[in-house]
Amino acid sequence: MLMYPKIDPVALQLGPLAIHWYGLTYLAAFGLFFFLALRRLRHPPFAAVAGRGAWSRKDVEDILFLGVMGVVIGGRLGYCLFYKPAYYASHPLEIFYIWQGGMSFHGGLLGVIASQVWFARTRGKPFWQVMDFVAPCVPLGLAAGRVGNFINGELWGRFADPSLPWGMVFPASGSMQPRHPSQVYQFLLEGVLLFVILWLYARKEHKPAQVSAMFLIGYGLLRFVAEFFREPDTHLGLLALRMSMGQWLCVPMVLAGIALWLWAERHAQRAIAA
Secondary structure, eight states: OEEOOOOOSEEEEETTEEEEHHHHHHHHHHHHHHHHHHHHTTSTTTTTOOSTTOOOHHHHHHHHHHHHHHHHHHHHHHHHHHTOHHHHHHOGGGGGOGGGOOOOHHHHHHHHHHHHHHHHHHHTOOHHHHHHHHGGGSHHHHHHHHHHHHHHTOSOBOBOOTTOTTOEEOGGGTOOSOBOOHHHHHIIIIIIIHHHHHHHHHTSOOOTTHHHHHHHHHHHHHHHHHTTTBOOOTTTOOOGGGOOHHHHHHHHHHHHHHHHHHHHHHHHHHHHHO
16 A cells, blocks of 8 residues: 655645645646637637637637636635535635635536626627537546645545555544545546546537537536545535435536437427427
8 A cells, every 4th residue: 555645735835825726726727728628629610710700819719718707716616505505505705715715616517607697798609619618628638637636635535455455544534444535546547537528529520519518417427426436515514315415416417418418409300390
């Protein structure tokens, strides 16, 4: 078994200013999104759009700016509502204490969707075209976030068989028994693997909303699997059917993805028939 290599969460200290690794992973996530989004402009249908409504670098910059706001606001509110609603109802001002930690992917997703609704309406672009543009550029940013979780020594996994070669002891968990390094699992599944699947899928032109649907299905399924190895939140534990909160939030995500993909298929067929 392996021992968690204790890493100082502060990457650089400049007097009273502390730059944390976790913050740097967020910057890396946004940088990766920007890089991939610029390359995405070469993919159909964005590369084929010309004249009025053409996609540009400025669109990417605005999408990123609004997306960052959606991630931060939605992620924080989602955590407060999904994971500790009673606590934050009693301590409403602490909702704004972002530096204390506590972000939810599913809340961040809803925040990003809301921000892109605004972008689509103000730019006169089809909403699903915007979301299909964004979806393949997201997973590597999620992977960067999991690197931050590992550096912080948080969100560790459940107990592992002592014979597991990569089982890791996280002293901060209060136990010296080996655990699954679930941050690494999520880095590989929801980050790298999902990126490869979506990027290859999105390189070809599909019906509007189907790339977005694949993101919902892919992330939901991969996160659901990863949650079997991740220690559930202490204050929640396992919920109904011995599923974690993360798994329960993934169920409607997968169902919505399947419904969206089927809707896109039928909507396109009706449009052709008309």
